[in-house]
Amino acid sequence: MSTNERIIEARELTKTFSGGVVALDRFTLAVRRGEVVVIIGPSGSGKSTFLRCLNGLEEIDSGSIVIDGIPLDRHRKNRLLIRREVGMVFQSFNLFPHMTARENIDLAQIRVRKKTRTGAAETTMNLLAKVGITEKADRYPHELSGGQQQRVAIARALAMSPKVMLFDEATSALDPEMIGEVLDVMRTLAAEGMTMVIVTHEMGFAREAGDRIVFMESGRIVEEGDAERFFAFPREERTRAFLGQIL
Amino acid sequence: MNKLFHMPAGVRRTALTDSGKFFLLAGLVVWLLTLGTQGMGYHWQWYRVPRYLFTTAGGVWKAGPLLQGLGTTLEISLLSLLCTLIIGLTAALFRLSDSFTARALARSYLELIRNTPLLIQIFFVYFVVSPVLDIGAFASAVLALSLFEGAYAAEILRAGIVSLHRGQWEAAHSLGLGVFDTYRDVILPQAVRRVLPPLAGQGISLIKDSSLVSTIAIYDLTMQGQKIVAETFLAFEIWFTVAAIYLVITFSLSFAVRALENRMNGLPIRGAGGIA
Numbered sequence: 183m184s185t186n187e188r189i190i191e192a193r194e195l196t197k198t199f200s201g202g203v204v205a206l207d208r209f210t211l212a213v214r215r216g217e218v219v220v221i222i223g224p225s226g227s228g229k230s231t232f233l234r235c236l237n238g239l240e241e242i243d244s245g246s247i248v249i250d251g252i253p254l255d256r257h258r259k260n261r262l263l264i265r266r267e268v269g270m271v272f273q274s275f276n277l278f279p280h281m282t283a284r285e286n287i288d289l290a291q292i293r294v295r296k297k298t299r300t301g302a303a304e305t306t307m308n309l310l311a312k313v314g315i316t317e318k319a320d321r322y323p324h325e326l327s328g329g330q331q332q333r334v335a336i337a338r339a340l341a342m343s344p345k346v347m348l349f350d351e352a353t354s355a356l357d358p359e360m361i362g363e364v365l366d367v368m369r370t371l372a373a374e375g376m377t378m379v380i381v382t383h384e385m386g387f388a389r390e391a392g393d394r395i396v397f398m399e400s401g402r403i404v405e406e407g408d409a410e411r412f413f414a415f416p417r418e419e420r421t422r423a424f425l426g427q428i429l
Numbered sequence: 430m431n432k433l434f435h436m437p438a439g440v441r442r443t444a445l446t447d448s449g450k451f452f453l454l455a456g457l458v459v460w461l462l463t464l465g466t467q468g469m470g471y472h473w474q475w476y477r478v479p480r481y482l483f484t485t486a487g488g489v490w491k492a493g494p495l496l497q498g499l500g501t502t503l504e505i506s507l508l509s510l511l512c513t514l515i516i517g518l519t520a521a522l523f524r525l526s527d528s529f530t531a532r533a534l535a536r537s538y539l540e541l542i543r544n545t546p547l548l549i550q551i552f553f554v555y556f557v558v559s560p561v562l563d564i565g566a567f568a569s570a571v572l573a574l575s576l577f578e579g580a581y582a583a584e585i586l587r588a589g590i591v592s593l594h595r596g597q598w599e600a601a602h603s604l605g606l607g608v609f610d611t612y613r614d615v616i617l618p619q620a621v622r623r624v625l626p627p628l629a630g631q632g633i634s635l636i637k638d639s640s641l642v643s644t645i646a647i648y649d650l651t652m653q654g655q656k657i658v659a660e661t662f663l664a665f666e667i668w669f670t671v672a673a674i675y676l677v678i679t680f681s682l683s684f685a686v687r688a689l690e691n692r693m694n695g696l697p698i699r700g701a702g703g704i705a
Contacts, residue, residue: 239599266605276600280618289614290604335600342604 189215189346189377190236195245197231197401205231206242207401213346218378220392220409222385224424228401229381233348236379237268250345266294269339273351275331277323283310283334284319287341294342302341309337313367329360336367347371349380365391385429389413397421471665478666481657495667498653499674505570505649506636506678512575513635517582522612524587535583542580548641550577555645570642578635585627589620622693629686633679640675650674 190213197206205228213219221229234240236247238254238261247254249264277286284306291302310316313333315326323331332352339347349368353361365387372378372391382388388395388409395412397405397420405418416422466473481493492500523535542550554573555566564572593616601611621628643652654671658664 237603239602262605262607265603268603270599270603272596272600272603274594274596276594276596278597278600278615278619280622290606293610293614294605338600338604 187215188212189250190379191246191248192232192236193246195232195235195247196243197228197235197240198243204228204401206235206245209245209398209401209403211396211403213377213379215345215377216375218372218376218380218391218393219396220380220382220388220394221396221398222382222388222424223398223404227398229398230350231401232398233270233350233379233381236346236348237265237270239270266342267345268348269342269344269346270348271332271336271339271350271352273354275323275328275335275355277331277335277338279323282320282322283315283326283337286323286334287338290338291341305341306337309340310334312340312370313337314363327360328356329363332356332360332364333367336364336371340371346377346379349378349382351381351383353382353384383428385413385425397424399424466665473666474663475666477661477663478670481653481667482670494648494653494657495650495670495674498648498650499678501648502636502639502650503678505567505574505642505647506639508571509574509578509635509639510632512571513578513582513631516575516579517586520579520583521586521590524583525590539580539583542577547573547577547638548644551641551645566642566645566647570639570645570647574635574639574642577638578631581631581634582628585624585631586620589624590616592623593619625686625690625693629683632682632686636679636682637675 190211192209192211195206195209196204198204203226207228209228209232211219211232221232223229231240235242236249236254250267252260252263252267254260254264277283278289281289284303287306287309288299288302291297291305292299295302297305307316307319310319313336315330315333318326318330318334323334326334336352352368353364356364361384365384368378368380368387369391380388380392390409392409394406395409396403397412397418399420405412405416405421407417412421413425416425481495483493483496484491520535520538523531524539526532526535551570551573554576555569558572559565559569597615597619598611601615606614639649640651643649643655646652648656650671654667658667661667
């Protein structure tokens with residue numbers, strides 16, 4: 183599914199939080215167009231920080247990030263450009279509570295992509311159909327279940343027609359019976375060839391949907407590799423210990 | 430009263446006993462008032478008051494000085510309310526800005542205004558600023574009042590803005606929305622809903638504080654009352670009437686805001702961002 187063209191190039195990223203915690207330690211990762219990269223690792227290993235650096239929600243201390251040819255630097259304009267091309271799904275959904283599902287998805291299309299209301303409405307209904315909740319279009323987030331909220335959030339990110347989708351523990355806040363419906367949507371996206379970087383604890387999903395697994399600890403890559411190989415024959419001792427704990 | 434005192438479960442309260450208690454209390458207050466005024470030998474002349482409210486000479490209804498003053502008070506209050514919101518919002522955004530200059534500017538404004546008396550600010554604007562800007566007493570009054578109330582409104586709005594979950598900003602940013610769009614579509618609609626009650630309280634303060642503009646020769650409600658008292662010595666009747674008029678307008682404002690709040694509460698403002 184993936185090509186050889188690199189759509190994300192992160193080189194030598196370092197990030198230290200004010201408390202002295204090292205979140206990223208010369209972290210380098212490239213993602214090819216259409217590739218699904220799953221990042222796993224113990225909590226505090228810098229997985230989420232890496233995702234948040236990719237669209238500028240978090241500032242890196244040093245290193246370089248280039249996404250689809252655009253460098254993420256101090257220029258506000260580039261940052262906005264990158265954010266338009268990179269969709270993000272959060273653990274806590276972060277839907278806008280004062281807007282209906284439909285309005286949540288409309289907003290960026292109208293404000294950022296400068297679409298007309300009718301143009302946006304069509305895309306919105308298509309996306310709601312895609313995530314399977316057309317009937318909830320006019321409901322407010324608090325009227326939806328966690329799984330439904332997260333699917334609206336995915337639709338909202340997709341409304342920008344992003345080139346890359348980032349998933350930051352998208353199922354961690356969900357009740358177990360709702361995890362499946364969100365993973366299904368993510369599976370569909372992966373099958374359609376969307377470039378995805380996913381931070382998750384769902385190992386079954388990682389193995390089945392991921393092209394490549396990256397195991398992180400203390401801001402560094404411990405081991406990475408093809409999904410099947412990674413789970414079947416982990417090379418590093420640390421990886422085996424981690425997988426042993428959670429599988 | 431049900432709300433005021435916690436009653437153990439099982440005690441039955443009816444509207445009848447509640448209103449009975451209310452009227453008993455009100456009666457007590459009136460009785461004490463009468464007792465007090467009798468004690469100082471005040472001669473009440475309420476019948477002389479209506480002509481200062483309005484006259485109907487020759488079948489033509491005409492507003493008296495008190496109602497004319499009310500008109501001025503309403504005019505000043507409404508204009509100042511509008512300016513207060515604009516100034517308050519600007520100052521709040523400046524305080525939250527990334528720019529050091531903007532933050533310092535907002536900070537100085539807030540400290541200066543909140544730590545000096547409004548009366549002095551009104552004098553300052555009227556005697557020092559207005560000749561420079563070449564504005565009249567009315568504009569000076571509106572300027573001074575909005576600068577004063579704007580400082581408080583700014584802090585209320587800022588509190589509302591920072592109370593929102595960080596995820597709201599992040600979601601907006603991740604969609605590529607700029608700062609302006611984020612404030613307009615995502616942050617402010619939620620923040621304003623949260624701070625509507627204290628903001629309304631500030632509006633009520635503004636109406637009451639507007640009585641201070643009588644000191645710079647503006648014939649508002651208070652000034653008119655003062656003038657009538659000076660001419661007629663009907664001190665208690667006129668001041669009570671003036672107070673009652675203020676009460677009516679502030680109460681109407683509270684009522685309007687309450688209605689607005691109820692309407693907005695149909696929409697969710699809590700539980701922002703899924704997991705709270």
